[in-house]
Amino acid sequence: LLLAGFWQRVIISIKNSKFAQVPTALFVEESAAEYLKINAALAPDENVLWSRHGGDDLITVFAVQRALLAWLQQLYVNTQLTFTHQSVALVEGLFPVAASQRDEPLYIYVDRFKLHILAFRQGKLVYYNQFLIKQFADYVKYIMVVMKGLGMDAEKTRVILWGYIGKNSPHYQE
Structure with missing residues (x-):
């Protein structure tokens, strides 16, 4: 085609x-x-x-x-x-979503062996990066490092998670 x-x-x-x-x-x-x-x-x-x-x-x-x-x-x-x-598609796809949120969640896209993390404030992108994942502990490590760097409260900040992950996935259980 x-x-x-x-x-x-x-x-x-x-x-x-x-x-x-x-x-x-x-x-x-x-x-x-x-x-x-x-x-x-x-x-x-x-x-x-x-x-x-x-x-x-x-x-x-x-x-x-x-x-x-x-x-x-x-x-x-x-x-x-x-x-x-690829990052352009992720960022552009999230602009309308981020603009419609009352809070400022952390957006996490789980890709094959990569973790993409995005954050917006007042409708503007303030953070995007991707991390190579070698073991399950890397997910939590990178998410926590980014949250700390952005001054986000890990217990109160809403996280929007999507990608190659499901309830039966080992990633979900971590």
């Missing part, structure tokens, strides 16, 4: 840990690689791309393998390609 040829626009979301978020006011396109180098090592076979968030004054800079980029551009020659990062 993706090769049908009638698509006018295709959005490709890159899922990796090589990203950095930069306030729009501080973003200089020519410095995109420098922003990324703060958080991740850029491999010689990677390009640096960036994506503007629709709901906030935020730009996500991310790496993508040059071969993947070239392959997709060859595959969709007559299509407008837009590259974005």
Whole structure:
């Protein structure tokens, strides 16, 4: 279906840990690689791309393998390609949810071997990061560290949890 040829626009979301978020006011396109180098090592076979968030004054800079980029551009020659990062979808998807909340919960998305934590204040993103999970204790450790750093009360702050987790999942029992 993706090769049908009638698509006018295709959005490709890159899922990796090589990203950095930069306030729009501080973003200089020519410095995109420098922003990324703060958080991740850029491999010689990677390009640096960036994506503007629709709901906030935020730009996500991310790496993508040059071969993947070239392959997709060859595959969709007559299509407008837009590259974005997984974090952009998470943040943009939560903006309307966060704006409708009376309190300021901590949002936690459980991915395969990764934990994404987001926090908003007054409708603005104040925190987003992803953590590699090696053992179950890592979940609690990262959540507590983030809550402490944001000045959230671990016993009173509401947590909204979703993702690869169910009541029969070992994660749920922890």
